[in-house]
Amino acid sequence: MTTPTPVRIYDSLQKQKVAFSPLVPGKVSMYLCGPTPYAAAHIGHAYSAICFDLIRRGLIFLGYDVTFVRNVTDVDDKIIKAAAETGEDPLALSARFADAYNADMARFAVMAPDIEPRVSTHIDPIIKITERLIERGKAYAVDGDVYFSVASFPTYGKLSGQSIDELEAGARIAVDDRKRAPADFALWKAAKPGEPSWPSPWGLGRPGWHIECSAMCWSHLGETFDIHGGGKDLIFPHHENEIAQSQGAFGDDSFARLWVHNGFLNFEGVKMSKSLGNVFGCGEIANAVGAEALRFFLVSHHYRSPIDFEITEVRDAAGTPVGVRFPGLEAADRRLEYFYVTLDRIDGFVAAGGDGGDGAVVPGADRLLDDARAALADDFNAPVTIAAMGEAAKLANKLLDEGKGVAKDVRRRSLARLGRDLRAAGDALGVLGQAPATYLAARRERLVARRGLDVAAIDGLLAERAAARAAKDWARADALRDQMAGLGVELLDTPRGTDWRVKDDE
RNA sequence: GGUGCCAUAGCCAAGUGGUAAGGCAGUGGUCUGCAAAACCACCAUUCCCCAGUUCAAAUCUGGGUGGCACCUCCA
Numbered sequence: 001m002t003t004p005t006p007v008r009i010y011d012s013l014q015k016q017k018v019a020f021s022p023l024v025p026g027k028v029s030m031y032l033c034g035p036t037p038y039a040a041a042h043i044g045h046a047y048s049a050i051c052f053d054l055i056r057r058g059l060i061f062l063g064y065d066v067t068f069v070r071n072v073t074d075v076d077d078k079i080i081k082a083a084a085e086t087g088e089d090p091l092a093l094s095a096r097f098a099d100a101y102n103a104d105m106a107r108f109a110v111m112a113p114d115i116e117p118r119v120s121t122h123i124d125p126i127i128k129i130t131e132r133l134i135e136r137g138k139a140y141a142v143d144g145d146v147y148f149s150v151a152s153f154p155t156y157g158k159l160s161g162q163s164i165d166e167l168e169a170g171a172r173i174a175v176d177d178r179k180r181a182p183a184d185f186a187l188w189k190a191a192k193p194g195e196p197s198w199p200s201p202w203g204l205g206r207p208g209w210h211i212e213c214s215a216m217c218w219s220h221l222g223e224t225f226d227i228h229g230g231g232k233d234l235i236f237p238h239h240e241n242e243i244a245q246s247q248g249a250f251g252d253d254s255f256a257r258l259w260v261h262n263g264f265l266n267f268e269g270v271k272m273s274k275s276l277g278n279v280f281g282c283g284e285i286a287n288a289v290g291a292e293a294l295r296f297f298l299v300s301h302h303y304r305s306p307i308d309f310e311i312t313e314v315r316d317a318a319g320t321p322v323g324v325r326f327p328g329l330e331a332a333d334r335r336l337e338y339f340y341v342t343l344d345r346i347d348g349f350v351a352a353g354g355d356g357g358d359g360a361v362v363p364g365a366d367r368l369l370d371d372a373r374a375a376l377a378d379d380f381n382a383p384v385t386i387a388a389m390g391e392a393a394k395l396a397n398k399l400l401d402e403g404k405g406v407a408k409d410v411r412r413r414s415l416a417r418l419g420r421d422l423r424a425a426g427d428a429l430g431v432l433g434q435a436p437a438t439y440l441a442a443r444r445e446r447l448v449a450r451r452g453l454d455v456a457a458i459d460g461l462l463a464e465r466a467a468a469r470a471a472k473d474w475a476r477a478d479a480l481r482d483q484m485a486g487l488g489v490e491l492l493d494t495p496r497g498t499d500w501r502v503k504d505d506e
Numbered sequence: 507g508g509u510g511c512c513a514u515a516g517c518c519a520a521g522u523g524g525u526a527a528g529g530c531a532g533u534g535g536u537c538u539g540c541a542a543a544a545c546c547a548c549c550a551u552u553c554c555c556c557a558g559u560u561c562a563a564a565u566c567u568g569g570g571u572g573g574c575a576c577c578u579c580c581a
């Protein structure tokens with residue numbers, strides 16, 4: 001195995017990019033706060049999963065052996081509430097939505113986690129950590145509840161920049177007077193009727209919100225591991241509390257060595273929220289532009305930056321809103337099409353005449369992987385990686401168009417190399433994994449459906465135009481081109497006949 | 507009130523001390539019966555504003571302005 005490429009990662013705790021050196025050379029242990037499944041996943045869930053999938057794939061691409069843990073929080077207030085409304089068992093309900101979540105993530109090329117622990121099967125380590133915190137004087141039991149005492153953890157607030165005093169001053173939560181300090185938070189909650197509960201030294205109850213992640217990290221990655229990730233919104237209080245619990249139990253040098261947080265998705269400049277009515281489901285987006293276009297769009301931005309989605313309302317003739325479109329996503333899909341068309345051309349060329357065997361390639365045809373490595377090693381810079389892929393695709397198209405001055409085998413070899421490397425770099429980002437024909441056909445089908453086109457009619461016009469062209473009746477051929485353009489169909493004459501595509505930019 | 511983040515061309519978007527990647531759109535060109543696609547060329551003396559540090563700043567410091575988020579469930 002080759003030596004992994006050294007990588008620099010932005011650490012939320014140190015607030016700067018740092019040289020990353022894993023606990024065990026060559027191996028990386030990662031924990032990501034996963035979903036709390038109580039409803040269908042929305043695009044924000046997908047973004048977080050995709051960001052950390054990008055980091056995971058990036059590390060693998062750079063030569064690391066990654067252990068990736070993403071939990072499912074299946075014991076939670078929201079799940080219990082949703083289950084009460086449907087009469088379903090809370091664990092069954094969350095299992096159902098967890099499966100749906102995983103199916104959605106698979107559509108976006110998110111790799112399944114190596115380990116996917118659930119809270120409900122980690123009650124034992126939760127109790128153990130809680131007991132340990134009580135023994136160490138960092139937690140206290142009151143009437144079947146157990147609270148963590150923030151006063152016992154002097155560095156509380158180091159991740160979020162909050163201080164206990166300020167939190168108290170600005171607290172918007174009603175203060176529970178059984179707590180010693182307002183910022184103290186529950187590790188264990190006494191059971192309420194009808195809720196899932198487990199026996200504990202403090203009576204029947206269930207875990208508080210933050211302790212589960214500390215327990216699952218400990219169970220699967222040990223007291224100390226490399227990277228802990230999540231959405232920016234989790235910094236406070238969730239991750240702050242995780243640090244307090246875990247380090248309170250296992251010491252100041254324990255727990256995550258690096259914290260990574262992804263930026264948020266905004267729609268028309270504002271965050272996505274139910275009250276604003278701008279929550280978009282994974283399925284809705286995937287059907288509108290294709291799952292891979294969303295993935296491509298997202299990795300065209302740096303994972304720490306906020307991403308803004310432009311939305312265009314679609315109205316019918318009477319002015320009634322009938323849906324929305326996402327111009328940015330559609331632009332990303334067009335760029336993705338360019339890459340697939342390029343791969344398709346390369347594949348056709350190589351299939352027809354071979355890959356030219358081993359040997360030298362044209363200048364620049366061998367640099368993509370090095371460029372991708374350099375970009376990804378610098379805090380997983382996917383946009384720069386995509387730019388490098390663009391250069392490679394451009395060179396491939398150039399060789400395809402005008403390979404005249406290049407020796408035959410060098411040309412074949414270069415194109416085969418470019419195709420391979422494009423796919424390898426794409427794999428590091430989770431894109432370009434489909435067969436070009438599959439992607440291209442699905443895209444055309446999607447656009448045909450959107451415009452309500454009749455493919456049989458198009459084929460008829462195509463045949464008619466072919467006949468006109470054969471007869472050199474250019475006026476008729478052009479009239480047919482115009483007619484089809486009016487339908488939104490663009491014609492592409494090639495030496496092997498006429499192909500067509502649906503215009504999507506209006 | 508407290509804590510963070512962001513501001514780069516018409517649009518999208520990298521770049522955290524060394525003299526502005528990439529994409530879209532646009533303009534001109536090659537190719538084409540004409541187109542499209544592809545390719546080539548052009549396209550920010552300048553990075554929200556002001557002051558400062560430095561030989562050197564989009565990048566660092568201070569002060570503004572505008573936007574967003576967290577402190578309550580939130581990806």
